Amino acid sequence: xxxxxxxxxxxxxxxxxxxxxxxxxxxxxxxxxxxxxxxxxxxxxxxxxxxxxxxxxxxxxxxxxxxxxxxxxxxxxxxxxxxxxxxxxxxxxxxxxxxxxxxxxxxxxxxxxxxxxxxxxxxxxxxxxxxxxxxxxxxxxxxxxxxxxxxxxxxxxxxxxxxxxxxxxxxxxxxxxxxxxxxxxxxxxxxxxxxxxxxxxxxxxxxxxxxxxxxxxxxxxxxxxxxxxxxxxxxxxxxxxxxxxxxxxxxxxxxxxxxxxxxxxxxxxxxxxxxxxxxxxxxxxxxxxxxxxxxxxxxxxxxxxxxxxxxxxxxxxxxxxxxxxxxxxxxxxxxxxxxxxxxxxxxxxxxxxxxxxxxxxxxxxxxxxxxxxxxxxxxxxxxxxxxxxxxxxxxxxxxxxxxxxxxxxxxxxxxxxxxxxxxxxxxxxxxxxxxxxxxxxxxxxxxxxxxxxxxxxxxxxxxxxxxxxxxxxxxxxxxxxxxxxxxxxxxxxxxxxxxxxxxxxxxxxxxxxxxxxxxxxxxxxxxxxxxxxxxxxxxxxxxxxxxxxxxxxxxxxxxxxxxxxxxxxxxx
Amino acid sequence: xxxxxxxxxxxxxxxxxxxxxxxxxxxxxxxxxxxxxxxxxxxxxxxxxxxxxxxxxxxxxxxxxxxxxxxxxxxxxxxxxxxxxxxxxxxxxxxxxxxxxxxxxxxxxxxxxxxxxxxxxxxxxxxxxxxxxxxxxxxxxxxxxxxxxxxxxxxxxxxxxxxxxxxxxxxxxxxxxxxxxxxxxxxxxxxxxxxxxxxxxxxxxxxxxxxxxxxxxxxxxxxxxxxxxxxxxxxxxxxxxxxxxxxxxxxxxxxxxxxxxxxxxxxxxxxxxxxxxxxxxxxxxxxxxxxxxxxxxxxxxxxxxxxxxxxxxxxxxxxxxxxxxxxxxxxxxxxxxxxxxxxxx
Numbered sequence: 001x002x003x004x005x006x007x008x009x010x011x012x013x014x015x016x017x018x019x020x021x022x023x024x025x026x027x028x029x030x031x032x033x034x035x036x037x038x039x040x041x042x043x044x045x046x047x048x049x050x051x052x053x054x055x056x057x058x059x060x061x062x063x064x065x066x067x068x069x070x071x072x073x074x075x076x077x078x079x080x081x082x083x084x085x086x087x088x089x090x091x092x093x094x095x096x097x098x099x100x101x102x103x104x105x106x107x108x109x110x111x112x113x114x115x116x117x118x119x120x121x122x123x124x125x126x127x128x129x130x131x132x133x134x135x136x137x138x139x140x141x142x143x144x145x146x147x148x149x150x151x152x153x154x155x156x157x158x159x160x161x162x163x164x165x166x167x168x169x170x171x172x173x174x175x176x177x178x179x180x181x182x183x184x185x186x187x188x189x190x191x192x193x194x195x196x197x198x199x200x201x202x203x204x205x206x207x208x209x210x211x212x213x214x215x216x217x218x219x220x221x222x223x224x225x226x227x228x229x230x231x232x233x234x235x236x237x238x239x240x241x242x243x244x245x246x247x248x249x250x251x252x253x254x255x256x257x258x259x260x261x262x263x264x265x266x267x268x269x270x271x272x273x274x275x276x277x278x279x280x281x282x283x284x285x286x287x288x289x290x291x292x293x294x295x296x297x298x299x300x301x302x303x304x305x306x307x308x309x310x311x312x313x314x315x316x317x318x319x320x321x322x323x324x325x326x327x328x329x330x331x332x333x334x335x336x337x338x339x340x341x342x343x344x345x346x347x348x349x350x351x352x353x354x355x356x357x358x359x360x361x362x363x364x365x366x367x368x369x370x371x372x373x374x375x376x377x378x379x380x381x382x383x384x385x386x387x388x389x390x391x392x393x394x395x396x397x398x399x400x401x402x403x404x405x406x407x408x409x410x411x412x413x414x415x416x417x418x419x420x421x422x423x424x425x426x427x428x429x430x431x432x433x434x435x436x437x438x439x440x441x442x443x444x445x446x447x448x449x450x451x452x453x454x455x456x457x458x459x460x461x462x463x464x465x466x467x468x469x470x471x472x473x474x475x476x477x478x479x480x481x482x483x484x485x486x487x488x489x490x491x492x493x494x495x496x497x498x499x500x501x502x503x504x505x506x507x508x509x510x511x512x513x514x515x516x517x518x519x520x521x522x523x524x525x526x527x528x529x530x531x532x533x534x535x536x537x538x539x540x541x542x543x544x545x546x547x548x549x550x551x552x553x554x555x556x557x558x559x560x561x562x563x564x565x566x567x568x569x570x571x572x
Numbered sequence: 573x574x575x576x577x578x579x580x581x582x583x584x585x586x587x588x589x590x591x592x593x594x595x596x597x598x599x600x601x602x603x604x605x606x607x608x609x610x611x612x613x614x615x616x617x618x619x620x621x622x623x624x625x626x627x628x629x630x631x632x633x634x635x636x637x638x639x640x641x642x643x644x645x646x647x648x649x650x651x652x653x654x655x656x657x658x659x660x661x662x663x664x665x666x667x668x669x670x671x672x673x674x675x676x677x678x679x680x681x682x683x684x685x686x687x688x689x690x691x692x693x694x695x696x697x698x699x700x701x702x703x704x705x706x707x708x709x710x711x712x713x714x715x716x717x718x719x720x721x722x723x724x725x726x727x728x729x730x731x732x733x734x735x736x737x738x739x740x741x742x743x744x745x746x747x748x749x750x751x752x753x754x755x756x757x758x759x760x761x762x763x764x765x766x767x768x769x770x771x772x773x774x775x776x777x778x779x780x781x782x783x784x785x786x787x788x789x790x791x792x793x794x795x796x797x798x799x800x801x802x803x804x805x806x807x808x809x810x811x812x813x814x815x816x817x818x819x820x821x822x823x824x825x826x827x828x829x830x831x832x833x834x835x836x837x838x839x840x841x842x843x844x845x846x847x848x849x850x851x852x853x854x855x856x857x858x859x860x861x862x863x864x865x866x867x868x869x870x871x872x873x874x875x876x877x878x879x880x881x882x883x884x885x886x887x888x889x890x891x892x893x894x895x896x897x898x899x900x901x902x903x904x905x906x907x908x909x910x911x912x913x914x915x916x917x
Contacts, residue, residue, distance in 0.1 A: 107738070
């Protein structure tokens with residue numbers, strides 16, 4: 001522990017040394033300017049969406065105060081002419097909105113309608129009592145689906161009692177508040193009761209894009225810090241200083257953790273700061289965003305270890321960051337609409353920001369894969385810490401194969417095969433969930449086919465990667481060894497899959513798609529399948545040589561995919 | 573000039589040899605082709621109609637509500653209604669899968685109407701049912717409002733479902749056009765600072781080529797890579813059916829941003845001569861300048877968005893100004909590069 005702290009201190013000293021002298025003030029000034037102008041822009045709400053649409057308004061039309069619209073007063077004759085000439089996106093004559101037939105004009109008309117109807121609702125909320133203005137309340141109750149284990153239907157057989165009037169009024173007012181500000185107010189008091197009360201005209205706007213981006217801003221500073229970490233790491237590696245550190249009486253893991261520590265602490269500090277600015281719950285946000293930070297750091301570390309020049313580092317970081325961003329943002333767009341959103345920690349942050357409660361299961365689903373990937377990355381990092389690997393300059397796939405080779409322990413081949421595949425599960429999980437979202441858009445049944453084949457291929461690749469490396473490096477040679485390790489790899493995969501499934505089922509409801517990917521209620525059959533498909537891949541590679549690995553993969557995928565498709569057919 | 577071209581060729585060749593530039597192009601490819609697809613996928617949650625769910629009729633068991641227009645609204649909204657005399661009957665039907673959901677409408681009591689909607693535990697069914705009931709319930713609410721004497725001028729239940737127009741035009745296209753510019757700036761900094769850090773700058777100076785030409789070639793290579801990315805990206809978007817209006821002007825504007833940011837980054841690199849500091853300063857300045865640029869009229873982002881979206885009355889003067897700016901930055905860089913060499917003794 002002390003060693004870690006020492007290394008952390010050295011790292012900090014190096015960092016401080018970089019920014020010494022006159023440059024420190026220049027840097028500070030630049031940073032202040034950056035923060036200052038960003039804050040101003042955030043406050044004034046400018047960024048995108050200022051005066052995007054040009055609207056003509058007649059003299060008797062109501063004023064439009066939304067910054068997205070550039071509003072100019074025209075009398076009807078001029079207005080119509082300009083509209084059809086293309087100089088206006090839409091024209092409002094009194095209460096009527098007129099638009100052309102093209103996509104843009106229609107879109108602007110829709111946007112106007114939404115804005116105006118929202119204004120109307122706010123007006124009547126002000127003018128009238130909530131009972132009169134919002135006379136319809138709909139309480140939503142979830143029933144156990146038919147055929148599922150009987151949980152007694154709430155409400156029993158008597159006529160259900162209406163909720164107390166005082167309580168619904170409170171709900172109405174709260175929903176009006178949310179409606180008005182678009183959900184950005186912070187509501188610290190009550191957690192939403194299990195039964196939601198819907199007021200139809202106040203249902204929250206779909207696609208919480210703005211809010212997701214807001215929550216994403218927590219991560220942006222962490223990305224910056226991570227870049228520092230990665231470049232410091234890469235620099236020491238390229239300069240050869242890292243290798244020198246290897247000869248010191250510190251273990252690899254102490255080096256890695258020690259180097260990461262100051263940056264992680266700094267990220268936590270930044271997250272706390274932003275939480276304070278946005279008046280959120282500090283502990284909760286730290287709990288949510290720490291795994292995200294760890295994920296980002298582990299990604300950058302792996303990149304820094306794999307690449308040789310700085311240009312590579314920049315470009316590959318861009319790739320990694322794009323993937324992570326998509327993984328974090330896309331599910332969060334489904335907040336409140338689908339349980340898929342709980343894959344992303346941003347959803348948790350969004351919901352707590354809105355004052356909604358999150359369950360422990362939801363928290364674990366979002367954060368455990370990230371945390372596991374972090375641990376895995378650190379472990380791999382420690383195994384890669386040898387001179388030859390660090391100083392080598394080879395293509396990416398060779399480096400990956402070498403990494404696997406180094407990670408596997410020669411003395412414990414069985415255990416290594418099992419654990420390696422087990423540990424790759426979170427990555428596979430993430431990829432497969434992403435593919436589910438992706439494939440929603442393609443019409444059935446091709447989407448199902450594509451999904452099954454893709455997930456089968458991913459899984460076979462994962463399970464057989466270790467076999468490929470071991471055969472290629474002639475660590476194993478006989479058919480028996482191949483089969484044994486295939487079985488163990490399959491077992492590892494199977495174990496990891498079931499663990500994650502348990503976790504996921506608690507949160508994500510069953511749909512045809514999740515059944516397709518995670519399917520197979522029986523326990524023995526899937527295990528046999530995994531062993532058979534992996535064994536096939538292993539044996540073919542063994543017999544024909546590693547050059548035929550792609551062929552072996554296709555064979556394994558075919559077996560796996562056929563099984564899945566057959567099984568789903570059975571369910572239908 | 574000839575030596576500049578030779579140097580440029582060398583830089584471009586080294587960029588392509590390191591296959592990572594391919595990766596950057598693949599990322600753009602990935603995002604450009606995937607984003608509309610993913611978004612479309614997300615949209616199906618908000619609008620089951622577009623995924624073909626809407627053709628399935630949902631059956632809702634209704635208790636009460638006869639004599640009100642609610643039932644008509646529901647039928648018009650593609651919801652099949654089955655009436656039941658009481659809740660237990662409806663529940664039995666639900667358990668027998670004869671209805672997908674239950675709507676309990678209380679009798680005529682004064683005050684607000686408190687309905688109960690009972691939904692099954694399945695995510696997809698919940699989403700579809702809530703979506704299909706949204707319009708009938710809003711209509712009924714409006715009916716009740718009118719009965720209370722409250723008139724609303726605009727109602728939002730006549731809308732078309734949410735479209736991706738806003739996201740694609742106001743967010744996706746600008747981001748995809750600007751992204752390569754940022755990468756190019758970063759790469760320019762890397763290319764320049766590596767000469768200083770590896771101390772190869774002295775070797776360079778001893779050659780018959782001037783340092784200015786060397787640096788110019790490096791930055792040009794970064795710009796070229798970004799330009800190619802933007803063109804590929806625009807091509808992919810168009811191929812996916814996303815319209816970019818005034819394409820040539822948009823591309824010219826994007827190129828001018830690339831040039832500005834690349835030379836800006838290069839100037840920063842010359843000033844700091846140290847990779848980490850230069851990159852950090854670059855990121856901070858991009859944020860600050862980006863934020864500050866929102867105050868300009870038109871702001872760079874706004875101009876790009878409006879041109880690509882085909883907004884009316886988008887003036888070309890902004891385009892000319894930003895192009896002029898990029899040239900100015902280029903010249904500044906050339907000046908600085910010569911000066912920095914003589915100062916680097």
